[in-house]
Amino acid sequence: MPLQYPLIHVDDVVPENMNAGEGWAISEFRLPITKECGSSTCVFHSIFRPGSTHKKHLHTNSDEIAVYLSGNGVVGQGDGRAEVRAGHCRLMPAGSPHFFHNETKDEDALVIGFYAGAGSVEDSGYQFAGDVTEADLAMPRDGFDEGILVHLDDVPKENMNEGEGWSITDFRIPIGSHNGSSTTLFRARFFPGAIHKKHRHDNCEEIYYIISGHGLAGAGSDRVEVRGGHFHYIPKGVEHWLYNLSDTEPVEAVGMYIGSGSVEETGYVYMGDVTEDDIKTRTPL
Numbered sequence: 368m369p370l371q372y373p374l375i376h377v378d379d380v381v382p383e384n385m386n387a388g389e390g391w392a393i394s395e396f397r398l399p400i401t402k403e404c405g406s407s408t409c410v411f412h413s414i415f416r417p418g419s420t421h422k423k424h425l426h427t428n429s430d431e432i433a434v435y436l437s438g439n440g441v442v443g444q445g446d447g448r449a450e451v452r453a454g455h456c457r458l459m460p461a462g463s464p465h466f467f468h469n470e471t472k473d474e475d476a477l478v479i480g481f482y483a484g485a486g487s488v489e490d491s492g493y494q495f496a497g498d499v500t501e502a503d504l505a506m507p508r509d510g511f512d513e514g515i516l517v518h519l520d521d522v523p524k525e526n527m528n529e530g531e532g533w534s535i536t537d538f539r540i541p542i543g544s545h546n547g548s549s550t551t552l553f554r555a556r557f558f559p560g561a562i563h564k565k566h567r568h569d570n571c572e573e574i575y576y577i578i579s580g581h582g583l584a585g586a587g588s589d590r591v592e593v594r595g596g597h598f599h600y601i602p603k604g605v606e607h608w609l610y611n612l613s614d615t616e617p618v619e620a621v622g623m624y625i626g627s628g629s630v631e632e633t634g635y636v637y638m639g640d641v642t643e644d645d646i647k648t649r650t651p652l
Contacts, residue, residue: 370650372586373404373600377412389495390422399598400574402486406600408625409487410574415469415476422499423466427492429485431459432552434621438476440469443503447511456541458515458548464496479576481623483550517541519554531637532564544628551624557611564641565608569634573601575622582618583610583646590648608641
């Protein structure tokens with residue numbers, strides 16, 4: 368029986384054949400979640416080999432939110448420049464030209480991101496805005512005048528209510544209404560045995576990505592094991608939960624509440640415990 372709600376591993380997604388003449392000098396670019404899945408928001412998974420670049424471009428119709436998971440490089444936005452490394456999270460406002468360049472000689476950079484409210488690259492209003500020059504890379508790297516750039520190490524843990532299902536070890540919100548975004552980006556870490564119990568969001572879709580670990584995800588009647596590299600799309604109003612199956616390793620995930628700037632705005636509703644039967648059940652794939 369197929370899953371009701373899309374769960375897609377990046378290894379099962381064919382790299383896109385993007386036009387290098389429009390700035391797409393990215394080594395590997397995949398689109399695991401798009402409007403073809405029913406999602407309002409397109410999700411990308413990018414690998415930048417040393418020296419590769421996504422040249423200057425903008426999105427007229429959507430904000431872009433990116434999470435840097437490994438490697439480091441230089442980002443440009445308008446006239447600003449900054450260095451980024453694993454753990455940085457960034458929002459580029461609609462209409463703002465931006466780029467990323469992996470300037471290392473021996474390390475790939477892994478970036479995942481979301482075109483908020485746009486179900487495809489085309490729907491985002493993508494426009495090529497020019498090459499990245501040596502002068503661009505030589506500019507002072509002292510940050511931006513617009514958008515958001517924050518590192519997870521500088522984001523405090525949220526004090527979530529366990530009585531409403533939040534048995535997550537470490538939950539942080541690097542991007543949300545508190546720093547000017549109408550969409551929430553979260554990072555969740557589940558130590559062995561930790562769980563986010565059954566709940567739903569009545570006002571928004573959720574998309575999350577498993578960075579590492581081994582867990583069990585529920586969505587509606589679906590019960591499926593997840594590992595690093597999985598993307599999960601949860602439509603508005605669908606009951607879902609996540610449990611760490613490992614006895615030794617944490618599960619780490621990042622995700623978005625699309626179009627809601629805080630947990631409260633999502634219309635969060637706690638729906639009860641995850642039972643032993645839930646944990647024993649697996650949906651045939």
